[in-house]
Amino acid sequence: xxxxxxxxxxxxxxxxxxxxxxxxxxxxxxxxxxxxxxxxxxxxxxxxxxxxxxxxxxxxxxxxxxxxxxxxxxxxxxxxxxxxxxxxxxxxxxxxxxxxxxxxxxxxxxxxxxxxxxxxxxxxxxxxxxxxxxxxxxxxxxxxxxxxxxxxxxxxxxxxxxxxxxxxxxxxxxxxxxxxxxxxxxxxxxxxxxxxxxxxxxxxxxxxxxxxxxxxxxxxxxxxxxxxxxxxxxxxxxxxxxxxxx
Amino acid sequence: xxxxxxxxxxxxxxxxxxxxxxxxxxxxxxxxxxxxxxxxxxxxxxxxxxxxxxxxxxxxxxxxxxxxxxxxxxxxxxxxxxxxxxxxxxxxxxxxxxxxxxxxxxxxxxxxxxxxxxxxxxxxxxxxxxxxxxxxxxxxxxxxxxxxxxxxxxxxxxxxxxxxxxxxxxxxxxxxxxxxxxxxxxxxxxxxxxxxxxxxxxxxxxxxxxxxxxxxxxxxxxxxxxxxxxxxxxxxxxxxxxxxxxxxxxxxxxxxxxxxxxxxxxxxxxxxxxxxxxxxxxxxxxxxxxxxxxxxxxxxxxxxxxxxxxxxxxxxxxxxxxxxxxxxxxxxxxxx
Numbered sequence: 001x002x003x004x005x006x007x008x009x010x011x012x013x014x015x016x017x018x019x020x021x022x023x024x025x026x027x028x029x030x031x032x033x034x035x036x037x038x039x040x041x042x043x044x045x046x047x048x049x050x051x052x053x054x055x056x057x058x059x060x061x062x063x064x065x066x067x068x069x070x071x072x073x074x075x076x077x078x079x080x081x082x083x084x085x086x087x088x089x090x091x092x093x094x095x096x097x098x099x100x101x102x103x104x105x106x107x108x109x110x111x112x113x114x115x116x117x118x119x120x121x122x123x124x125x126x127x128x129x130x131x132x133x134x135x136x137x138x139x140x141x142x143x144x145x146x147x148x149x150x151x152x153x154x155x156x157x158x159x160x161x162x163x164x165x166x167x168x169x170x171x172x173x174x175x176x177x178x179x180x181x182x183x184x185x186x187x188x189x190x191x192x193x194x195x196x197x198x199x200x201x202x203x204x205x206x207x208x209x210x211x212x213x214x215x216x217x218x219x220x221x222x223x224x225x226x227x228x229x230x231x232x233x234x235x236x237x238x239x240x241x242x243x244x245x246x
Numbered sequence: 247x248x249x250x251x252x253x254x255x256x257x258x259x260x261x262x263x264x265x266x267x268x269x270x271x272x273x274x275x276x277x278x279x280x281x282x283x284x285x286x287x288x289x290x291x292x293x294x295x296x297x298x299x300x301x302x303x304x305x306x307x308x309x310x311x312x313x314x315x316x317x318x319x320x321x322x323x324x325x326x327x328x329x330x331x332x333x334x335x336x337x338x339x340x341x342x343x344x345x346x347x348x349x350x351x352x353x354x355x356x357x358x359x360x361x362x363x364x365x366x367x368x369x370x371x372x373x374x375x376x377x378x379x380x381x382x383x384x385x386x387x388x389x390x391x392x393x394x395x396x397x398x399x400x401x402x403x404x405x406x407x408x409x410x411x412x413x414x415x416x417x418x419x420x421x422x423x424x425x426x427x428x429x430x431x432x433x434x435x436x437x438x439x440x441x442x443x444x445x446x447x448x449x450x451x452x453x454x455x456x457x458x459x460x461x462x463x464x465x466x467x468x469x470x471x472x473x474x475x476x477x478x479x480x481x482x483x484x485x486x487x488x489x490x491x492x493x494x495x496x497x498x499x500x501x502x503x504x505x506x507x508x509x510x511x512x513x514x515x516x517x518x519x520x521x522x523x524x525x526x527x528x529x530x531x532x533x534x535x536x537x538x539x540x541x542x543x544x545x546x547x548x549x550x551x552x553x554x555x556x557x558x559x560x561x562x563x564x565x566x567x568x569x570x571x572x573x574x575x576x577x578x579x580x581x582x
Contacts, residue, residue, distance in 0.1 A: 090459030
């Protein structure tokens with residue numbers, strides 16, 4: 001059953017048609033690679049799912065209910081979490097502080113509410129253990145490796161009962177060993193029944209973890225295929241336009 | 247498998263640096279050490295330093311810079327700057343003075359002064375957070391405007407009669423109600439405790455650091471960046487206003503040139519105490535320690551018989567030395 005369905009979604013900015021009549025669906029526990037050249041409409045599409053933009057036309061349905069969002073917080077409330085390309089981390093804060101940024105745990109102290117450091121460190125530690133990442137909640141993010149930083153950003157999605165995780169270029173700027181770590185994190189999310197949308201330029205990563213690949217070109221969907229039934233060559237052709245559509 | 251999991255749990259449970267090593271590597275700690283050493287040295291080297299009269303003076307003189315440095319530290323942590331504090335201080339003093347001179351009670355005077363400071367901070371906050379103007383420019387403009395308004399309000403005269411509550415105002419700022427500690431020092435301690443608590447233990451404080459660390463990230467994760475920035479500039483102006491009220495009570499007179507150049511001393515105190523102008527770093531304790539070091543330098547030069555013209559060199563040197571410490575430490579860290 002589809003957890004998220006997009007029906008004939010379009011988005012234009014003035015005269016520019018960024019996304020043109022795209023329909024797609026996502027199932028629970030599925031990893032979908034979203035590929036396309038720069039300007040193909042990937043970010044615009046993802047930003048609509050994330051609640052940053054509203055579609056100009058078309059509808060989104062989540063679990064068979066119409067999904068209308070006005071700001072990113074609402075996406076979060078619906079169980080849609082985003083791991084931003086730059087990870088949106090504050091280097092001067094600890095890993096736990098970053099995980100809980102914007103939704104801190106607090107304790108009542110009379111009329112005041114104070115930050116629950118112990119509670120947040122503990123919960124963040126549990127999530128890192130679940131993600132099998134050697135990341136220490138009380139260390140500053142400044143001193144962390146690319147893989148650990150990814151783990152911190154991904155740990156955020158585990159705070160709520162996320163159903164869909166959108167990952168924007170998670171492997172773009174990290175070392176080979178860390179890429180493997182991140183791909184494992186994606187598999188872990190999938191195994192827990194979460195639908196993952198992986199936006200990536202890196203063909204090997206998409207072919208390593210995705211079940212399905214969707215290719216966009218100039219705002220249109222030109223392919224939506226099971227990974228097993230396509231090849232990197234075909235996807236490259238679709239991205240560049242050498243292959244028109246499948 | 248279970249052993250690797252255990253070892254991972256252990257790793258996750260660890261902290262990279264112990265409490266002690268963290269303290270030892272902070273700029274605030276070394277500046278504090280410098281203050282202590284200067285204190286001990288001066289106690290032995292001069293007869294006049296460690297007298298209760300001189301210590302009373304030092305602690306009281308520290309307070310005005312320190313109180314404003316608390317507010318400034320919040321602004322600096324968010325990555326901003328507030329150049330207007332000296333002018334806001336004189337404006338609030340004048341509002342207080344003129345109101346009380348006109349026959350109103352001290353409550354009305356203080357309320358008017360505080361309202362003025364909050365209004366100034368609100369204007370800063372809106373222009374910076376919502377209109378998107380640079381903090382340097384906005385507060386530079388206010389530096390000029392606020393002092394000019396103080397001159398307008400007073401007709402550029404000296405105000406030294408404060409109506410029916412004249413004596414109460416002077417006692418508030420100039421008295422020593424508890425154990426011979428100057429009242430301004432008590433206000434400073436209370437305000438520092440509040441600031442320290444807010445920064446360390448409240449969500450607001452956490453957001454202040456987050457904005458300074460990565461404003462974009464803070465916005466993406468749902469931190470209400472704009473309202474927090476407005477609040478921070480209001481707190482900075484408020485701290486200048488409070489210092490103005492206390493200083494009025496202590497001096498017993500207001501001229502329109504008080505607080506001239508004060509912003510630089512305040513920024514110096516915050517920076518010496520460890521606040522980073524690039525944002526994300528700073529503490530309430532640091533603000534006090536920075537202010538203390540500046541005052542000790544000023545005081546001791548006089549006592550040691552060194553020409554006052556040298557003061558600027560020593561304070562400037564302290565700024566450069568304190569910040570270079572931080573840089574050297576960062577180089578070492580990056581080498582590893």
